[in-house]
Amino acid sequence: xxxxxxxxxxxxxxxxxxxxxxxxxxxxxxxxxxxxxxxxxxxxxxxxxxxxxxxxxxxxxxxxxxxxxxxxx
Amino acid sequence: xxxxxxxxxxxxxxxxxxxxxxxxxxxxxxxxxxxxxxxxxxxxxxxxxxxxxxxxxxxxxxxxxxxxxxxxxxxxxxxxxxxxxxxxxxxxxxxxxxxxxxxxxxxxxxxxxxxxxxxxxxxxxxxxxxxxxxxxxxxxxxxxxxxxxxxxxxxxxxxxxxxxxxxxxxxx
Numbered sequence: 001x002x003x004x005x006x007x008x009x010x011x012x013x014x015x016x017x018x019x020x021x022x023x024x025x026x027x028x029x030x031x032x033x034x035x036x037x038x039x040x041x042x043x044x045x046x047x048x049x050x051x052x053x054x055x056x057x058x059x060x061x062x063x064x065x066x067x068x069x070x071x072x073x
Numbered sequence: 074x075x076x077x078x079x080x081x082x083x084x085x086x087x088x089x090x091x092x093x094x095x096x097x098x099x100x101x102x103x104x105x106x107x108x109x110x111x112x113x114x115x116x117x118x119x120x121x122x123x124x125x126x127x128x129x130x131x132x133x134x135x136x137x138x139x140x141x142x143x144x145x146x147x148x149x150x151x152x153x154x155x156x157x158x159x160x161x162x163x164x165x166x167x168x169x170x171x172x173x174x175x176x177x178x179x180x181x182x183x184x185x186x187x188x189x190x191x192x193x194x195x196x197x198x199x200x201x202x203x204x205x206x207x208x209x210x211x212x213x214x215x216x217x218x219x220x221x222x223x224x225x226x227x228x229x230x231x232x233x234x235x236x237x238x239x240x241x242x243x244x245x
Contacts, residue, residue, distance in 0.1 A: 030096075032118045036122050
């Protein structure tokens with residue numbers, strides 16, 4: 001593709017999407033940042049992990065148990 | 074202890090000092106990519122949230138501004154990937170946004186839509202390179218890629234845009 005073609009597209013794009021003139025931040029965002037920092041990530045209780053671990057270990061050592069469990073579900 | 078050392082160790086006061094020092098710079102970069110003040114503010118906070126979480130990976134000898142800019146670029150990219158918007162640029166944000174009378178408004182809208190439909194990483198490279206006229210080196214640093222890769226993305230953006238416009242029977 002020639003440079004003339006690139007220039008054509010560049011000119012066209014600048015007609016459609018003008019450069020941002022006002023790039024200045026108008027307010028302090030620290031209060032929002034503090035709010036974000038205060039959000040605690042959702043924590044999974046250790047008991048839930050333990051309950052998940054039991055069948056996982058069971059299936060790992062005896063995969064033949066999977067269809068039995070599925071049958072009873 | 075130096076501010077950057079304290080930040081790297083997770084000191085909240087040091088983080089606040091860096092936030093206050095760099096928030097304007099990070100916002101100014103993001104608004105060039107997403108072109109919306111509100112979204113740019115949210116993404117500035119998101120960027121600093123990522124920065125805070127990654128404090129242990131920051132090397133105090135490094136350039137915090139460049140690191141922050143790279144994280145900001147990726148936050149903006151993630152936003153563009155998930156939110157494919159077709160919103161016109163607000164008039165008060167753009168410099169000289171008066172439509173060219175020689176080109177029909179509808180055609181301009183088609184071109185803008187076609188541009189917004191480009192893959193986010195091509196769109197970002199083309200916006201920064203073509204519209205904002207940032208240097209290839211600066212774009213490369215912000216995206217964490219080589220200058221050659223930036224040129225390649227811009228080339229692909231132009232080629233795709235041209236193809237899309239051809240499909241819409243719009244000849245640039």
